[in-house]
Amino acid sequence: MTKYIIISRMTEHGAETLKKHPERIKEVNEELEEIGVRVLEQFFVLGRFDFLTIVEAEDEKAISNTVVELMARGTIKTETFMAIPIDDFIASLE
Numbered sequence: 840m841t842k843y844i845i846i847s848r849m850t851e852h853g854a855e856t857l858k859k860h861p862e863r864i865k866e867v868n869e870e871l872e873e874i875g876v877r878v879l880e881q882f883f884v885l886g887r888f889d890f891l892t893i894v895e896a897e898d899e900k901a902i903s904n905t906v907v908e909l910m911a912r913g914t915i916k917t918e919t920f921m922a923i924p925i926d927d928f929i930a931s932l933e
Contacts, residue, residue, distance in 0.1 A: 840895040842879070842922040843902050846888045853914030867909075876905045890915075893922070 849857065856863055868878045871894065880893040896902040899921075906919050 840877075840897060841899075841902075842924075843894050843896060844920045844922050845890075845892045845894060845906065845917050846884075846920075847890045847892070847909075847915040847917045848887070849889050849915055850913060856914055871905060874905060874908065875901050888918075 864881070868881065871878055875897060877895045878892060879895055882891045883889065884891050894902070894905075896905065902919060906917055909915055910917060
C-alpha cells in the first residue's frame with residue numbers, strides 16, 4: 840500500500856455542512872474505507888488549507904478515483920501527494 844497526503848480546503852458548501860454536522864468528517868473517512876482508501880491520520884490545520892489527511896491506497900488509480908469522488912461532492916478542493924518513506928528514497932539514490 841502506498842501512502843498519500845491529501846491537503847484540502849473547504850468550499851462554502853463544505854463549511855456550511857461542517858458547521859451543521861461536524862461528525863460528517865468521520866462519516867466521510869468511513870466512506871473512504873469502503874472504497875478502499877484507509878485514513879491513517881487527519882488534522883485540521885490553520886493557514887492556506889483546512890485539512891491534512893494521510894491515507895493509504897493500493898495505487899494511483901485508487902487514490903485518483905477517491906479524490907475525484909470527494910471533489911465531485913462540491914465540499915472540498917484538494918491537492919494530493921505521494922509520500923515516499925525516507926529509507927526508500929535514500930535507497931533509490933544509491
